[in-house]
Amino acid sequence: xxxxxxxxxxxxxxxxxxxxxxxxxxxxxxxxxxxxxxxxxxxxxxxxxxxxxxxxxxxxxxxxxxxxxxxxxxxxxxxxxxxxxxxxxxxxxxxxxxxxxxxxxxxxxxxxxxxxxxxxxxxxxxxxxxxxxxxxxxxxxxxxxxxxxxxxxxxxxxxxxxxxxxxxxxxxxxxxxxxxxxxxxxxxxxxxxxxxxxxxxxxxxxxxxxxxxxxxxxxxxxxxxxxxxxxxxxxxxx
Numbered sequence: 600x601x602x603x604x605x606x607x608x609x610x611x612x613x614x615x616x617x618x619x620x621x622x623x624x625x626x627x628x629x630x631x632x633x634x635x636x637x638x639x640x641x642x643x644x645x646x647x648x649x650x651x652x653x654x655x656x657x658x659x660x661x662x663x664x665x666x667x668x669x670x671x672x673x674x675x676x677x678x679x680x681x682x683x684x685x686x687x688x689x690x691x692x693x694x695x696x697x698x699x700x701x702x703x704x705x706x707x708x709x710x711x712x713x714x715x716x717x718x719x720x721x722x723x724x725x726x727x728x729x730x731x732x733x734x735x736x737x738x739x740x741x742x743x744x745x746x747x748x749x750x751x752x753x754x755x756x757x758x759x760x761x762x763x764x765x766x767x768x769x770x771x772x773x774x775x776x777x778x779x780x781x782x783x784x785x786x787x788x789x790x791x792x793x794x795x796x797x798x799x800x801x802x803x804x805x806x807x808x809x810x811x812x813x814x815x816x817x818x819x820x821x822x823x824x825x826x827x828x829x830x831x832x833x834x835x836x837x
Contacts, residue, residue: 602662604628605677607717608654610701613639620668621650622701626714629706633660634668649674651684652697653721678718683725691835692724692734698826699738703745703816713744720792729796732805736795738812739787747819751788759784761815774818779804780811806833 606623609630614620619638625631638647649656659673683689700717720740724733742748749764756766758781762774769775776784786798800808809829816823826832 601659601672604631604658604660604662605714605718606631606656606658607714607721608650608652608656609697609704611650611652619647619650623656624700624704624714624717626711627709628662629708629710630704631660631707632668633658633671635671649676653683653693653700654680655718655721678722678725680725683721688835689724689730691832692730695826695828695832696734696737698828699816702823702826703741703820705822710744716740716744723792727792732795732798732800733792735805735808735812736787736790736792738809738816739784742815742819745820747815749784749788754785754788757781761811762818764819776811777807780808783808809833 605626607625608621608623610622612620614634617637617639619635620632621635622630622632635650638650655676655678657675657677658671661670661672663669683693720737724730724737727733739749747764749759750766753766756768758767758770758772758775758778759765760767760772760774761776762772767775770778783798783800783804790798813825813829817825
């Protein structure tokens, strides 16, 4: 069955000599994988470039239910990035976030709100010059769609507990976060991307908050593993 679909590329691996397997998050079916035959010998201009990490595509797919790998009959960009794959720092963000998304997005079902969030957030990153803290807010907001967004009731109580997902008065609990991370968390909760320029952090603060977020993901997603690119990514933002 042929069908049109919007897709965001999460990962890609070379298969055999000339083929490519890509994993995408699609608008109507969630996670889906495709075999691109002859991707590395295609004479069509830009054929490989379509499948860069986090690229936003419009595809015509040959879809068969219960088939592990589907096929793409036609492809074009639904949004052409200006900087995401050419700016070195943004490319590092793309590599890191694509690894996180590959790790956490497991559902093969429609989630329009999540797809719209990914699409809009990545377009924002592509167009902005002040983006040093983008990944922090992106990962925090992503938890809303994954089912463990921090409970914002009783924020005045004090310190956030990573395990429970609630703010509590006891700041000695093993999963109570540092006061500095707590202050930043309260600042970011409810913030939109356009306000990120008001958040001023140095590298150590940024890394500490990111490491805290990774622990939060680990506690609430049993299958989550820290990205292999995390250490290199932190080096980029020193």
